Amino acid sequence: MIALVINSPRGTADIYGDDIKYRNFVINTVRELFEVFNFEEIITPAFEHTGVFSRSIGESTDIVQKEMYTFPDRKGRSLTLRPEGTASIVRAVVEKKMLISENIPLKLFYIGNMFRYERPQKGRMREFWQIGVEALGSDDPMLDAEIIWMLNKIFDQLGFKNLKLLINSIGCSRCRDNFIIRFKDFIQPEIAGLCGDCKNRYQKNPLRIFDCKVPGCKAIAVRSPKITEFLCDSCIVHFGKVKEALSDLSLDYKVSDDLVRGFDYYTGTIFEMVSSDLESAQNALGGGGRYDRLLMEFNGPDKPAIGFAIGLDRTIMLMKDLGIKYITSKSKTKAYIISIADTGSSYILSILKELRDGGIICDIDYLGASIGAGIKRAGKKGFNIAVIIGDDEINNNTITIKDLKSFKQYNINKDKLLEKISEITGAVKND
Numbered sequence: 125m126i127a128l129v130i131n132s133p134r135g136t137a138d139i140y141g142d143d144i145k146y147r148n149f150v151i152n153t154v155r156e157l158f159e160v161f162n163f164e165e166i167i168t169p170a171f172e173h174t175g176v177f178s179r180s181i182g183e184s185t186d187i188v189q190k191e192m193y194t195f196p197d198r199k200g201r202s203l204t205l206r207p208e209g210t211a212s213i214v215r216a217v218v219e220k221k222m223l224i225s226e227n228i229p230l231k232l233f234y235i236g237n238m239f240r241y242e243r244p245q246k247g248r249m250r251e252f253w254q255i256g257v258e259a260l261g262s263d264d265p266m267l268d269a270e271i272i273w274m275l276n277k278i279f280d281q282l283g284f285k286n287l288k289l290l291i292n293s294i295g296c297s298r299c300r301d302n303f304i305i306r307f308k309d310f311i312q313p314e315i316a317g318l319c320g321d322c323k324n325r326y327q328k329n330p331l332r333i334f335d336c337k338v339p340g341c342k343a344i345a346v347r348s349p350k351i352t353e354f355l356c357d358s359c360i361v362h363f364g365k366v367k368e369a370l371s372d373l374s375l376d377y378k379v380s381d382d383l384v385r386g387f388d389y390y391t392g393t394i395f396e397m398v399s400s401d402l403e404s405a406q407n408a409l410g411g412g413g414r415y416d417r418l419l420m421e422f423n424g425p426d427k428p429a430i431g432f433a434i435g436l437d438r439t440i441m442l443m444k445d446l447g448i449k450y451i452t453s454k455s456k457t458k459a460y461i462i463s464i465a466d467t468g469s470s471y472i473l474s475i476l477k478e479l480r481d482g483g484i485i486c487d488i489d490y491l492g493a494s495i496g497a498g499i500k501r502a503g504k505k506g507f508n509i510a511v512i513i514g515d516d517e518i519n520n521n522t523i524t525i526k527d528l529k530s531f532k533q534y535n536i537n538k539d540k541l542l543e544k545i546s547e548i549t550g551a552v553k554n555d
């Protein structure tokens with residue numbers, strides 16, 4: 125038979141070992157915070173009807189034009205692996221009629237894998253994980269501040285120190301329409317210098333020229349007038365209140381009028397958490413903004429909303445690069461059973477059962493060649509107690525316990541097992 129050699133697809137990751145520990149630390153930290161901020165979890169499908177994304181994210185965005193994993197199912201319906209979370213959640217909220225007056229703002233969070241056909245590089249993958257939140261139903265600027273505060277707090281809590289919080293307002297559709305007229309005037313004499321995609325964008329959706337990564341287009345975009353100069357009075361007042369509330373919360377932020385973000389659905393406040401320790405093309409750990417018209421575009425109620433998404437993989441990558449360790453909440457008692465007895469599996473099983481029933485993390489050394497090798501393995505695997513069982517122990521109804529910290533050894537009666545471990549470690553249960 126020919127050996128099967130199959131590698132994982134480009135841009136995907138197998139997550140295991142230390143990465144799982146980082147991942148659990150990040151997820152546990154955010155889950156605790158979401159509870160404190162009173163958000164509830166939602167899980168939506170990993171694929172949707174293509175229109176859910178193409179209409180909301182925008183036909184002329186990079187994501188929709190080049191990056192979606194879109195395929196016909198067996199009945200020829202066009203489906204797409206989700207490239208982001210917001211559109212699916214809005215679809216679900218409208219479809220399941222979740223937005224009723226008693227629960228406004230409806231506060232939801234999700235943790236899920238996303239798929240974008242991008243050129244893989246450090247911090248940019250084709251399958252990646254996002255942690256996101258959506259607060260639907262209110263346009264109160266204090267809600268904007270709460271959401272931005274939560275984004276900031278997540279990274280604080282994870283142990284990041286030098287991140288930058290950027291905020292901006294891209295106004296409502298009125299501000300945007302005025303800006304687009306002016307922006308098109310500005311771009312018109314520069315059209316020849318734009319890439320093919322941007323020439324197209326100029327016709328269909330000029331704002332997306334700001335997302336282009338082609339240096340020539342970027343150079344033109346930075347000289348452009350800023351959308352912030354075109355905000356209407358009510359958008360100026362709203363943004364002013366957001367900034368005031370952020371200051372009340374003592375958050376350190378920077379207003380960046382270059383910030384636009386690459387989805388069509390954003391309105392008003394937008395924000396990003398960036399790190400100068402990441403390459404500039406993907407220096408954002410997370411970001412979000414208001415999307416006050418999206419519910420309506422899904423035939424839902426005319427209600428505003430705001431949310432953000434954090435890249436889980438990118439966050440972990442930066443934690444590792446910066447030497448930020450995950451914290452395991454409590455020092456746990458972990459016992460490793462090493463046996464070189466010829467017989468005695470029922471004796472071993474009774475000990476294993478007693479330890480696990482007592483809430484002690486416990487495993488058996490199945491390699492069983494020698495006690496010395498077993499103890500070494502226990503240390504390497506992070507166990508702090510070795511439970512040694514030989515023929516003598518079985519015959520005398522005893523157990524030998526070795527404290528792998530002090531290397532002191534005790535031979536005790538079998539029924540004193542939990543008591544002795546408790547004495548050594550100062551706790552019986554890992555709770």
Ligand code: AMP
Binds near residue numbers: 242248251433
């Ligand atoms: P976006 O949905 O594009 O606003 O992205 C939100 C966050 O998701 C970014 O700040 C990144 O941390 C993460 N992210 C987006 N695209 C990718 C990708 N291709 N690979 C890894 N992380 C990503």
